[in-house]
């Protein structure tokens with residue numbers, strides 16, 4: 001029996017992550033080395049998916065592997081805190097200026113924790129968020145009409161519509177615990193938010209005593225302290241994940257000691273555990289990955305992304321994004337995904353391309369040529 005047949009017997013639809021699914025079924029990865037992934041047929045692709053932007057240094061980076069192995073050899077999980085979570089929190093504080101951190105295992109969980117923090121800190125119930133932005137799979141942040149969802153007190157507003165936001169805050173502002181925004185939402189097209197809009201949003205939260213919560217799960221890689229630094233605003237809460245775990249499962253929230261004080265263990269405090277949260281293997285791998293991704297590396301990777309985007313645009317490819325994150329626009333994402341895959345490029349199922357420091361100029365040339373062949377104005381078209 002093929003692995004796909006076996007999979008369909010034991011996993012609904014044959015796989016675990018909806019976000020990885022491409023019909024009829026995705027290929028199976030067996031190995032990752034630097035920028036290259038090999039599947040179970042031996043086909044090799046340049047990895048522009050990088051586990052949905054999380055593998056900032058590609059696969060099996062020797063220093064990150066050493067850090068993870070050293071940590072694992074000392075024990076993979078404890079019913080006690082470890083020094084490793086202190087070290088990663090100190091690093092995050094130093095690179096962002098955000099005072100305190102709290103770890104979990106995914107971006108989804110970080111957003112859940114962020115919403116709990118906002119509601120507990122303000123004593124208010126309502127969360128404002130924006131249509132089309134993805135914040136993981138918690139009930140409060142998915143479509144309120146999706147099956148199985150009980151959304152609770154959430155107001156979903158159109159992206160970038162200051163009139164709608166101002167009116168909503170005028171009417172409900174005294175109930176709003178937090179306004180949650182992704183400054184460059186991938187699902188909404190990977191277009192950076194307008195600076196004037198973000199400034200006005202910031203001011204509205206100040207006027208109404210609501211927290212400004214920025215979801216940096218994807219965008220953290222774009223600046224040393226996250227994309228919000230470009231806008232010159234200070235968020236009350238941030239959620240992060242992906243790159244901060246060095247390739248291992250991770251999420252975290254950051255905020256001032258005051259905003260995160262509901263978590264300080266005491267009678268009446270927010271109780272929030274997590275058997276594997278702040279796992280020492282993740283913490284060690286994440287710290288090493290982030291140390292290897294300082295201002296110089298960030299600038300260089302963003303420059304390469306900007307160069308790739310310009311090159312693709314010059315070939316007639318429609319592409320959005322900023323720095324090391326690109327998103328190809330196409331009417332048929334499944335067709336695009338397979339066309340790129342067969343030609344040796346692994347993208348996100350929605351056309352997302354995330355660069356890694358493991359990519360060489362030759363890899364970037366090959367990515368540009370492959371995307372141009374599929375989507376460029378003189379390309380061969382999206383034939384499989």
Ligand code: PMP
Nearest residue numbers: 106107108134135136215217218
């Ligand atoms: N927030 C944003 C902005 C994301 O892009 C994602 C995942 N792509 C999440 C939250 C959820 O993160 P995770 O998949 O680690 O649960």
